[in-house]
Amino acid sequence: MKDLSALRSTIRATSAFRQITEDDVSYLIEVGELKTYGPDAVLMVQGEESHDAALILGGTVTVIADSARGQIPIATLEAPCLVGELGALAHLQRSATVRARTAVTVLRIGRSALAEVARTTPSLLIDVIGRMGDRLRRFNGAIGLYTHALEALERHEFDPALMDELRNPLPDLADFGYTFGRIAEQILLRRQRSDEMASAAVIQRALLPKPAEFAADTGVDASASMNAARDVGGDWFELVPLDDGRVAVGVGDVCGKGVPAALFTGITKTLIRINLRETPDLPGAILKANAYLANNNAAELFATLLYAAFDPPTGEVELVSCGHLPALVRRASGAIEKLLGGGLPVGLFETLKPRMMRAELAPGDLMLLYTDGVTEAEDEANVEFGEDSLAKLLTLGEACGAAEWVARVEDAVREHSHGRPQFDDITCVALAR
Missing domain, CATH: 3.60.40.10 (PPM-type phosphatase domain)
Known part of the structure; x- marks a missing residue:
């Protein structure tokens, strides 16, 4: 993205940077590393240290969670968008892998630069907190589903429709959800077999x-x-x-x-x-x-x-x-x-x-x-x-x-x-x- 004016407009079009000053925009352009990636290129790897965030200026990326069952797509993001900012600001490991779906242009922003802009622009932190809150909301919803499913199993009132929801867990809980679903299936199968065996026992006794x-x-x-x-x-x-x-x-x-x-x-x-x-x-x-x-x-x-x-x-x-x-x-x-x-x-x-x-x-x-x-x-x-x-x-x-x-x-x-x-x-x- 050679046009500096277009670059500045794209940065401002990102929700996290809408209220930053012109000086901060200039600062990000100055310290950021402008890079291009071809389709299927990996921008971030789950589990690695978060040294920077990636501002997607053009193209489309896919966010993927690695689990025991393999890779699970979390989201497809269109430019302009910011990814990896939470890990960079909080010194966390990458929580997901980001892969280019098309050719993408990226401005990679180091941790210190991102923190510097965050100190002068509270709206950036508010945006990060908002997305974290949405993630917690979905996480709590998933936990509520598993709690409901567990109570239903205990009451012998497990609705088979619940199994469809358990088969599509929140990516953050993919491994847990998969294991819980398998356990639920086994409990239902064994309960069904137990009921059948109990009926067989009644018949045998009757004979x-x-x-x-x-x-x-x-x-x-x-x-x-x-x-x-x-x-x-x-x-x-x-x-x-x-x-x-x-x-x-x-x-x-x-x-x-x-x-x-x-x-x-x-x-x-x-x-x-x-x-x-x-x-x-x-x-x-x-x-x-x-x-x-x-x-x-x-x-x-x-x-x-x-x-x-x-x-x-x-x-x-x-x-x-x-x-x-x-x-x-x-x-x-x-x-x-x-x-x-x-x-x-x-x-x-x-x-x-x-x-x-x-x-x-x-x-x-x-x-x-x-x-x-x-x-x-x-x-x-x-x-x-x-x-x-x-x-x-x-x-x-x-x-x-x-x-x-x-x-x-x-x-x-x-x-x-x-x-x-x-x-x-x-x-x-x-x-x-």
Whole structure:
């Protein structure tokens, strides 16, 4: 810009210098460094010391903030304008990078010269303070947005529209805004998953028989419980009256955790129940279910199970085991017996030969079926509860009803674990004659 008159007019057209004296204009021209930059040239770099301000006399520049996500455009400024004056006056590092968008002409004004003009022209400082105030206003607005979003998350009232605002943070808060937005997304996703898992848990619970109703309808003293290690589990229990007057009780344990195991659990249990409803043939119902599972098992899941068909008038019991732990029988005398157990699990092989046996429950006897979540519960020293402790538990105390025996087992396992996290589903069924 060779025309001195045009240069003086351009300086005065800048809002920060509108009220400076002619002497100050001359002073700025005298001490300033007139420079030209081509498109894409860098005038200032974020983080560097602010030794001077840049008075853009001609052209267009872009102000850019560097963040962990990369460069974020803050503003596009047209000449005439002053940039970098706050950092220069306050001895601050550059808060942003300034890059030429077109060819630009710049008068670079050193810190001391800018301070000298500011001492004689309060309007320059007022202009700087005004822009700082606007920046603080926008900063406070952004903080208010994040505070509102946080409160909404706490109240479970997060409006998805807020996420759009969080994705466009104030450049000064770009890193914080990006992190806050990611956290908010994760909270919403996990909350949604938690809600879905809670619904799945309700459905799984609804599929389990109601022990009290079963006992009232059949007159059989039976009880059961299932405590999942997660929202949904891979264990199940069964209580179902058969058309021939017997009742079938059972427990099962799918190899796996979470939703896949819960789905396989529901399918396996339902197949066996439907088969038993059609024909009161316990081995046949399990074999028929296994045939379907083995041919429709892309996930290659499997389950161990132990079922018993009990005849209330005679006390006769037919047991079928597929890879499961043995049943425990507490005789009226207090003696403990193990019945059956072992074999291959269901779901893997179409040809399955479950282990079977017959036994008898005399008046006063109790039969307990359980999953390995009971016997493998660990204490603080990683010592398992074990089958021996379970058998010993059955010898202690006076004879009682099935529901009380289930409660005793749960209490003993809980006491053994001493508050350690539950790592496996805990399921047991008690049947007393």
